[in-house]
Amino acid sequence: MLRKLLPPAGPSRGLAVAQLTNAIGDGAYYVCSVLYFTRIVGLTPTQVGLGLTVGWTLGTLASVPLGHLADRRGPRGVAVALAAATAIAVAAFALVRSFPAFLVVACIYTICQCGLVAARQALLAGVVDAAGRTKARAYMQSTANAGIAVGAVIGGVALQFDTESAYLIAFALDAATFLAAALVLRRLPRVPAVAKAGKGEPVLVVLRDRPYAVLTALNSVLMLYMPLLSVVLPLWVVGHTGAPRWMVSVLMVINTVAVVLFQVSVANRVHDLAGAVRIVRLSGLFLLAACVVFAFSSGNQAAWVAAVVLAAGAVLQVAGEMMLASGYWEISFGLAVEGKQGQYQGFFGSGIAVARTLGPLALTALVIDGGAVGWLVLGGLFLAAALATGPAVAWARRSRPVPSEQAV
Template identity: 55%
Template sequence: MTNAPSPAPQASRAPRALLLAQLSNAIGDGAFYVTSALYFSQIVGLSAARIGTGLTLAWAVGSVAGVWLGHLADRRGPRSTAVLLALATAAAVASFLFIRAFVPFLIAAAVYATAQSGLAAARQALLAGLVEPSARTEVLARLQSVLNAGLAVGAGLGGLALHAGTRTAYLSVFALDAAGFLVCALVLRGLPPVAPAPAPVASAGEPRLAVLRDRPYALLTLLNALMLLRLPLLSLALPLWIVQRTSAPGWVVSALFVLNTGAVMLFQVRVARKVTGLSGATRAVRLAGAVMLASCAVFAVTAVDLGPWTTVAVLALGAALQVVAEMRHSAGSWQIGFVLAPAGRIGQYQGFYGTGVPVARTLGPLLVTALLVTWGVPGWLLLGGIFLLTGVVTEPAVRWAERARARAAVTHGATELVEAH
């Protein structure tokens, strides 16, 4: 199998620059996430149904486009592609300042989601070109910690805008987010260039986007999306559960969010260092599935009236188990997504693998709220079972992908030998 070229020596400071780029747009995104829905509903006047429909359609478009933009990063160079997409994201956010109706909102949201999805894929390809393979998981863990820190700071700033409740306050948040992506583009522009990857030799009839026919990788992408159902669980379903089905006070929702983000900031790097290679990655994902089942079972206990403070303690235990599973899954998922992406196609493969996030964020809320808020305890146990099964199935799926890579390497070697003669 052809190995990816070693990162250039002058890229030794790349991780620090990547962290700064992540922080610059994470702060703006944190403020944007907590204010955007209320701005479009209360200030612009869009209905909740239209906002939800618009965002679902936008992220559906962005998920598909992210694969193509990842392929573009492979062929044209990830640094220039990432810079252009950061600028496009800034422009899309800035356009929200002038939105007054649904159709412009839908168009701007689609551009925003497309640029964000493509930027994520291009950044992964850029990281692969600048960071040694042995250091990638640790760098990704640091990026995740910085992301959480930035989102937390941004959420605090967004809270100030919500408290003010004025149009000017909301627009200041959008301006902050747009400025963050401009800074991100500037920082990425200062990184060493990464040469476009040479196009891999394609078999007869193989599509340009080979990832679309890579069934083992597609299965792993699906399994990753199922594990990512923990995202709407924390941000939507659990808050609704706490308010509607438990005796815990409402402030617990914020406390659990702080617990999650704080734990990731403090321990994600430490957890990721222990996950090396595909065998370690599959063990981490399998353990994450089992711990998520335990977390769901603990949360289900709070359906019983235990009293406010006992309920708070049980919820804290469930949240602690959840964040342990989150950090394990993240570390294992990063390894799987990178190691099994062929050299020369990291951008398009990461663009495809990354679709799990928007899929979980758009379709996940419907699933987890139906399971938990509607079904209650059986829903918690069923969701936990999904996490457990997903973690278990990941290991044979990885072995399938490894066998497919080995066969492809043999076929590629035979093709080169025939061409040489």
């Protein structure tokens, strides 16, 4: 099974192994961290939420500068250093006993995590040829989901014991997996650093790239499926449908298993920017259809009927998710200025962070309060963003040299 999750031997496999390794630790951390900080350390849920919000906000702002650092110093070394720094930050959580200490460590942790994503993407662009980047990214996504699922089981064991020692073991595992990922990344080929910006040339070119900024914003809208899955659907299932509560877990399992099994196959359909635009348009239709189906799950239906409708919506949603990811991976790499992949991937990733940060509040107000109408509005928003991707890619192509065979 593991061999099927990993690409053939080479740099892509090293990147996938590194992703799988630290995803296992992350899965354990995500499951039990909040309860550790509230039940063991004694922080309030509000303090934990505030600390993480501040941390991820700073991490988002740091993505572009750290991505630029990866370009200038070489992405392999920067990725290794940030993976090791993340491990240290996770270990430091064990020393936290107050909110100020938690805030400091959380900020270091999130900044390192966001910078690591940018550096790792720049490393991928440097060690994998352009034709293979989307497929390599698909393997990384597939292995990440598998790793998080395994880690979640480990974290669940820590939750069951509900002791300080059990939680700290989960944290230690997370720190160890980041160190292991650093060792794996260190074995990848070295990517040369790019030259310093010339006189009169802006250092952070991506901040002046308006077409790329528009595409990042459109992707942020489409990435609202993330808080939809993790925040809105659980609230919807429990409060607005007759389905049993365990359907929340079933919907998560459907999503995780589908991405592990089929993400690479979906990505194989994308070979250039034109193909990326087509599959993003299709993803908008699937996400719209998923929202329509979810809207029909409410009401006084029998439990099994509501469960079937929710499962059908989850299948449509994950299909749209995989198409969207495959298309925008190709777009984010293909339209980045050569030699600037670090800062471009850092900027693109910041849009995803915005969706994760603002999405829960916005979608809760839209869907939970708005009901079926809210679902339809959200589906329309997904479709509109997907359809707008084509003109935005065409605009971006006109502003930079892209091979003519990739015309949209």
